[in-house]
Amino acid sequence: MASELNNSNPDHDYSKEKLKHSSKEEMVSTMTNSMHRSSSRPQLDVSRAAIQEDSEDRNPTILLPNQSDDISHLALDIGGSLIKLVYFSRHEEQSPDDKRRSMKKRFGLSNGNRRSYPILGGRLHFVKFETGKLNECLDFISSKQLHRGGIDSPSWRSGTQTDDNIVIKATGGGAYKFADVLKERLGVSLDKEDEMSCLVAGANFLLKAIRHEAFTHMEGQKEFVQIDHNDMFPYLLVNVGSGVSIIKVDGDGKYQRVSGTNVGGGTFWGLGRLLTKCKNFDELLELSQQGDNSNVDMLVGDIYGGLDYSKIGLSASTIASSFGKTISETKELSDYRPEDISLSLLRMISYNIGQISYLNALRYGLKKIFFGGFFIRGHAYTMDTISFAVHFWSKGQAQAMFLRHEGFLGALGAFMSYEKHGLDYLRAHQLVERFPMEAPCIGGKIHGPPLGNLNEKISWLEKFVQKGTQITAPVPMAPPGTTGMGGFERPSSRGNTLRSDASAALNIGVLHLMPTLEEFPLLADPKMYEPNTIDLLDHGELEYWVTVLSEHLPDLVDKAVASEGGTDDAKRRGDAFAHAFSAHLARLMEEPAAYGKLGLAKLLELREECLREFQFMDAYITIKERENEASLAVLPDLLIELDSMNEEDRLLALIEGVLAANIFDWGSRACVDLYHKGTIIDIYRMSRKKMQRPWRVDDFDMFKEKMLSSGDKKSQPYKRALFFVDNSGADVVLGMLPLARELLRRGTEVVLVANSLPALNDVTALELPEIVAEAAKHCDIIRKAAEAGGLLMDAMVSIQEDGLKNHSTSVSLMVAENGSGGPCIDLRQVSSELAAVAKDADLIILEGMGRAIHTNLNAHFKCDSLKLAMVKNQRLAEKLFNGNIYDCICRFEPGKEQL
Template sequence: MSSRFSFNATDAHIIELSKYRQIAFPQNQRRPVQIGIDIGGSLAKVVWYSQNKNSYAATGGRLNFTKFETENIEKCIEFLKEIIKKDNNENGSMSKRILKATGGGAHKFNKLLNDELNVIVETEDEMECLIIGLNFLVHKIPYEVFTYSETEAEPMVFEEKVIDEEELYPYILVNIGSGVSIIKVTENGKFERIGGSSLGGGTLWGLLSLVTNAQTFDEMLELSKKGHNENVDMLVGDIYGGDYSKIGLKNTAIASSCGKIFRKKPEDRKKVKEEDISRSLLYMISNNLSQIAYLMAQLHQVKRIYFGGCFIRGHPVIMNSLSFGIRFWSKGTIKALFLRHEGYLGALGAFLKHHGNIQEQELLGFSENFTKAERINTTAVNAVGLIDIVPKLTYFPLISSDEYHPDTFDLTNPELQKYWIDTFDKNLHKMVDMALTWQSTHYVNNIENTKIFEDIYRKHLQVLRREPNAYGPLSVRSLLILREQCLHEMGFGDIFEHVKQEEKESALETLPNLLKKIDALPEYEKLGVLIDNVLAGNMFDWGANEVHNMLQKGELNFDSAKTKVKKSEKYFNLNEFRERLDSGPQHKRAVIFVDNSGADIVLGIIPFARYLLNRGTEVILAANTHPCVNDVTYTDLLEIIEKVCTFDDIINDAYNKFGRLMIHETGSGSPCLDLRNINCDLANVCESVDLVIIEGMGRAMHTNFHAKFICDSLKLAVFKNASVAKTLGGNMYDGICLFERGETSLGGIRAKARRSTFSEILETGRFSFSC
């Protein structure tokens, strides 16, 4: 990354491959816009770019989000001054920059912004920016869109995949700000305002300002959360004495908002609670808007209705009310759709507005980072994450089904949620100890950063205890990623570096004799021994609590690990794999997604890879790009292979002479493996792979346990967590050797089509981006 504000990545080949692609970001060769602002009647929303100076973080920059009340626009301007000043100081640039602004306030405060910030303010059309922002998020961010209903066992349900253009259009956006605009979008860049309402967020804000003592909109929303509207509203049951079942109205349905007030005596009206009034008025606005939205959808024959705007703010009562209205009027055929970055559509769209020739722009990937995520307000069930630049990630081409889901456990069960959050909380002190050791070996003495890391991650866990889906669907993978993000944010790099170094050196000393023993075995015995070694090596996992304790006490070595690991009765079909090797066509190329450093990679994987090479199969070893726990990284693996080449001719010839052994990075920095986000270069060389091997509990159990491939696959791992073992029907320290033949279903055909598309794009270099 350039030291100036630039998203340029010279060698990045970012491909728009499929619906599962992460955010693609347009980039100018010239200095692009750094700040986008949407100034509405009630709130000013800001999206801005900042550079990440932390050398251990996975990215070079990020998009940030914040908001201010428009009546305090001076605070917003002071904030923008600090951003500009900081960027000028860091990058030595004093050039007059462009600020992209939208919303009514972009015109109203245009001169003020120009004068106070010394910038060039370029105003952009409000509706266009909203649509650009929404399309960007919906097309590119996984788990951005969700539904909400308090009547469901799981109120917050996320759309599993990002939406492609064919599925997206047409749709309606109901943008609820101070007022309401309803926009129909029929295709990319084609939209029209088809309606609206003057009864919006500003209406609720104004009315509650008159009848309550709340000073801010967030305080008003907090009041409504505690209120009981039946004390104020006239319900169907008040009129009928029960349900009006003939037309589908329950006794709790509102017949008349605030309808009970006039019946009260004057002295009793003064006793009505602010909380109850807040709830009633919130329902009044929400129910009105849901009905208008549905009628517009019916009139224009649209099935997708998105709700956006800072009125919603992740407030459960608002979302439930809107959802109920859409569900009721559509008789369950349409659902209200919400977005986690709902309030920032316009500001994000303004930021994304390109200038110059779009053909000159490059593409980069983006990934969400929740380290500094903030809940929109105290009532919100979701939080807004930062967006980090992540180059060169794409969809793994060998997955057989469009319905790929990385996580084996979604943690929708409250007991599982509590178990895993408790587990990460209890183990946090071990990560702190490792961070302190890392500091000492790098001559860093900053105990404060270690404490901050511990506090930050524990606070996130507390948020997730209250709102498990605040950062998207809760999973073991998301908890692990969040922990690594927090570590890197505080400047901690490879905190298990010293452990990996010791284990690597010990394993490399043992490897020559181990290879001699394996070579001396009868051919029919080799595969079984090699698989046993892989599973024994996989025991050396400092991320597993029970194993961590054994390793710390020196109670585990390679020989004792082999005796500890038992073969799973349910998931061990080595004979099927052996039969495939003996009787099927020779595998031409295999990719092995490797796990831990030390004994795992050196004594387990390398001899197994060597065996495949001897059989005539090319081998790709795929390792993490960024450090996490004691996983071997791409850089680690290069060093290990170079050392093995000094004493083993088979590895040396395959790696240095014939290129039959290849080392690639996955693009990941997690113990888990999300095959929707794989390094583009790795995806390219895997085009011709006909055997996928995934190793490790994080990669083959927490994730990808149910993943299907169009080619043969082998999953190797050891149960090192009692809950995982119990859930999947295994026992602690059972080793799995799960072989599956390649899929031949329609899903496989679709995946093959994706592979062809991928190759074609790489060969032609035809990239495209559309807002």
């Protein structure tokens, strides 16, 4: 059979256009949801929904296509210094008329729980403006028509809504102060919400719904904290805005403002501006990084002649009096360096806030203190200083934690105050944060008018890239100068370079609300589950993987551009994609936790998302089609060969087949090099040669025992197996399908679980039915099972004619989408369809490096699991398995409930 593997026929049967068309249209999966809410303002006329034309939002992330009609679109928090906007954008994309699905629905042969009613879904965006530039903010709102329920609102398009009756939720003092301006400029009225309630509502939502929202920051080290939802309260919330509010939070809506201080962010920025002549806040912060506050502050040593005051635990370098040295009569402001002044000011204010917070925590016996507000500005030194103060004064008893959405608590709370906002029941697994290159529209500052289309994005990106190249690696600081003697020493993260404006804009992403995502129900211990095997917090690892991805980039861009016909437009998009993705990588090298907790799964998915953002829907489509066709051509011979074997030999040959065919991976540098050097047949031969047992991890005998045991020990066949398939071509056709056939033959129902969206050369759930149908032409077992599973359209029509009652007694072969658009899988967030079919499964087969090694290698399941992969990376093979590239992994683990 092997000799036929390179028999790829260019005039193949697969209609490229058809595949491409269907994958583009259906890119947006119809993951479903039972949440359907009644209406609230602004009203959206869902009945008139049409496919969205807004090209800016065309990137087809997996999101819910049909949002219910009750999402409020904009909330404001107008503070003393900054205006914060949280707005919601919908994605109305009509479910394509999917024959497969509608047929199955008609016959009640659902593969899961795909439903047809409206789905809540969309994205939450976070934007901020300076309050002094209110006009910019109003221009932004108006250009995006956010106040009218979004630019894409059908009711707006149909002209049924007038501005006069629009009411927008707003909080912060500016909701009162600027109400008239908003009425005048936008015609909208503001519905004012209490600021403290909003802060608390925002913080509670973030802590409950976002997995790694909170983090600690000590001596330059950021560590994400998983908050236990059942043990969240009470806590102290310290919002450091212009001024500071200190709130004791006891539950949802249960809180008390227990203290505050007028020495806050406004004080820092205001005094700092006066004293240093800085033009903006970031400049002031940046200045502090070159400062030495001992030129400005009076230290214990200055008073004690260079000595420590050891009796009360104060070292000579402790600040005795902030700005104390400036009492000198011989010096004027111009005699002090602005850098030193800025640092002294930052230390004074941060430390003071930390100390007051600690005192309030002490007053109420609270151990957890969360700090929000834009004074924090994700700035390492500020956070270290606050943490130091809390840690020092509480003797380690209380913990300072920070929030990624720091300054957006109030705005988010105002958004939550819409009667029906749809966020109440969302949990971490239903939110996906993405980082598109839309800086003018997310997280950070506004750089000119909002980006209207991909072209604008590309040109803005070119500018961003120019800026991005200026991003320098963090300057390592000398170790902290603590003497262990108490008082306040210098935290260690001082030297870190502040993010440039453009990259700061990417610090928090767009939150995709995906109510249909669910936790995979077969995880043995969901709380302990960590998808990623390799810890990218380890700098060496991060550097390695970032390098691997960078090196792979030119090849990927080639494929992507070719997949779009190699046009000039495709080339331009290809370049933009390469710049954008490189900028992401540079950003992550500079600050690995910039996008939240980073794992390899997220990094690899980011690449796919970035491709989609530049409208490369399926970069490997041609390769996938070619390899599918070549493999399908040799499948009949393989099946004959397998059928001539005895049971035991056949099972071994099947597992070998899966492992050997997993070499066809276009994501691996080594494999791509192989493709350039040899033919498919060479590769396959080499791969088969590697099959000698024992494999690097070899639990085959255990699996065989489970599958084939006879006599007294004869085991029942598995009822339902979930096959997490990987690559197109040989991998799925010659590897996983024959193994699936073996299980079907033994009476096990098989669900092929594949990606919802393309990633590298992975096969997608939408492509599988066609592949199965082709395979079914050569195999009765597959055909009958596919008919029973509703995968064959022709068969479905005959079922319709025969009536449903006795459509088939055969076990089913089905397909389910996994909810993912990357080469790995995070089982905390899978499609509801997969979650539904998983409930009856008693065997899981995870295949490939992404799904079985990078992620899930250490995952335990309630049912039996088999992990099969070839390790196509030398470093990984050494590190994880003490082995070599092309080693094979066959790990079997009995279900945890059966142990």
